[in-house]
Amino acid sequence: MSQTSTTYRVSHLDALEAESIFIMREVVAELERPVLLFSGGKDSIVMLRLAEKAFAPARIPFPVMHVDTGHNFPEVIEYRDARVAELGLQLVVASVPEALEAGLVREPADGTRNRIQTPVLLAAVEKYRFDALFGGARRDEEKARAKERVFSFRDDFGQWDPKNQRPELWSLYNGRHHPGESIRVFPLSNWTELDVWHYISRERLSLPSIYYAHEREVVERDGMLYAVNEYLAARASETPFTALVRYRTVGDASCTAAVRSDADTVEKVIDEVGATRITERGATRGDDRVSEAAMEDRKREGYF
């Protein structure tokens, strides 16, 4: 045994990859109509790569869905469309602008569309009868997510009940549900931001360019740097300036902030992420700063 114990080693990235692939195969084997939530953000890009690996040499056996707030970074939409075409996938777009037009949701007074994504997502789930939704959320992101299951049960209103979660033992996932109910599945549960970047490097995954350092016109608001664009205008008290920045997360362009950075390669980003002292959501997401339980409240309503 002494020989085997030194030989059969698995790196932490290989172990995480093997676990994620196992989770994706379980879903396809046990649920009827899975869909992968693909935003063009780094986590969903990693998730899509894992899906590719899980079913090779066959194609990914489910469509992808983008919940489009209409407040997009053009680089991200470009990337999304190119990747979908490359993999020959079906793309479902759940469109917030269309839902606004149809009167399904109303534009919030502050102009951010984070919260109104949820009914749009749920309507699409109902329309296409999806019963399993792969999401790229990680437990290290936020404290409500630290208590999320890998297979997270949602009732027929899409709601998460944190006090009534199914115990999850070994790798025996329980995906059983009644018609109308669904399961959110988080294959990256045990990955950290740094793991994601190491994997991007190892797999040589291309990312939307905004993840790397570039010059951009920004304003400083609530201690964060927001790009000035068609969805976010400088207020009278703010003076736009050009800064060298990159995005740590990619969300709605009206509430996702950039960070100062000169990391223009994946290696430099890994160094930067390894040394940073602020969580990615804390540094970049206005939507999480509303209250101590902002994420939990949105998740209860059926958010990602």
Place this chain on the structure above:
Amino acid sequence: MDLLRFATAGSVDDGKSTLIGRLLYDTKSLFTDQLEAVEAVSAARGDEYTNLALLTDGLRAEREQGITIDVAYRYFATPRRKFIIADTPGHIQYTRNMVTGASTADLALILVDARKGLVEQSRRHAFLCSLLRVPHVVLCVNKMDLVDWSQEVFERIADEFTSFAAKLEAPDLTVIPISALRGDNIVSRSDNTPWYDGPSLLHHLEHVHIASDRNLVDVRFPVQYVIRPQSTTVTDYRGYAGQVASGVLKPGDEVMVLPSGFTSRIAAIDTADGPVDEAFPPMSVTVRLEDEIDISRGDMICRPHNAPDATQDLEAMICWMDETRPLHVGAKYAIKHTTRAARTVVRGLQYRLDVNSLHRDESATELTLNEIGRVRLRTTVPLLADEYRRNRTTGGFILIDETTNRTVAAGMIIETR
């Protein structure tokens, strides 16, 4: 860098949150915005010190009530290892959470307060670790600063725990004197304990040998999914996808497929990055066989002379996890075991186990939430099962209530006939 999963057990009073906070802080895995948020909430609540429990108490109800409801997962890494902590709360739903956290753990970390010594809960922790076959246990004797770093106190607790653990067939056991609050023996050896010649906690976590915990002898490959591309470029491909539960598979190996009993040889072991020469736990791979045999999800690839039992009758320890309904003899449930799903009926309840005294109550007629007992099950189709003590993957199962779809029990197979 490899991966170590560990579960922590202990109540807030034992300093568990402080210890986790310190591990995260000292490995630079705690972020300033998290710390500031915790400091602000602590101050607003009037706590006298920064309450690191708030780091893991993420839910609104938890913060409002000052309790931890659920297992929280935390992550940190050193240059040697990545760590996943399953932080299990000490009070509410204690057994259910501890069993959940321990089910995937390589190591369990149990805390005791040096002033109090072993308490009922410490013994319960140790018992559950042994029930779930966690291969390594670390007992941290915390708050050593409050007993003047007394070697005598430490050794008394260590001896008592060691002799108790011996009865449980506990595996590798390490006892470390620490002060989580002051950081003694956490990252580096403390000058306050010159009489202690063991490792610091972090050093132990980084170096504890886990590679040989895996079973590399018994080949068990539960078929998860059959890959058959419907494509014009890839034709006649038929691969069996799954995660290696135990053993080492190599191309050319003679294998047997259960439940059919047909034999063949491994033609290739594929991954998306190309074929590999061997597959071992926890790799997710796709196995191709030389012969065309009918194989589907739930089947098991093993070796002709080393196969699990195909059985419809099981003896198992189960932990009941449902608050809405107890387990009764005669009740039927869905059972999930490896990648196989079936139905099962509870044929008998041999006894209910008191997790504090280890007393067996043979007059018990039901198991309620957080109770543990030995049951006899009969399943609708044969399960391809090993004893849990030999194989944590092919020896564990869950029971699911067929009307509510809730996961109601965790089971560990004792006998397969």
